Amino acid sequence: MPNVLIRDLSPDVHAVLVARAEREGQSLQQYLSLELAKLAGRPTxxxxxxxxxxxxxxxxxxxxxxxxxxxxxxxxxx
Structure with missing residues (x-):
């Protein structure tokens, strides 16, 4: 499976994403993977x-x- 690495992410953005993942009972990786799949599924x-x-x-x-x-x-x- 391909991997994505995001550099220079704001600590504030990271904290928000971690909190959202925790609320969903997911790891950050699981949460971001699902969010990216949703994003890719919507046309621009x-x-x-x-x-x-x-x-x-x-x-x-x-x-x-x-x-x-x-x-x-x-x-x-x-």
């Missing part, structure tokens, strides 16, 4: 836009229009 906005553009029956919107709508929605939530 760029990947979603490319998928929409590739569909023959895709939305009648450009990628730029979709991206603007996503940004506007995020701004409204802040």
């Amino acid at each position: 906005v760029t990947e979603l836009l490319a998928e929409i553009d590739a569909r023959p029956d895709g939305l009648d919107l450009t990628s730029q229009e979709i991206e603007r709508a996503i940004r506007a929605g995020r701004e409204r939530r802040q």
Whole structure:
């Protein structure tokens, strides 16, 4: 199995991750492995836009229009 090494991680970030793993009853390695699997399973906005553009029956919107709508929605939530 491949390994990942993360250097120069902030001690504060490390502490948060360790605490979350403990709350889940997992080792840090188990917790991070599951979180990375979740992350890899979600497409990025760029990947979603490319998928929409590739569909023959895709939305009648450009990628730029979709991206603007996503940004506007995020701004409204802040």
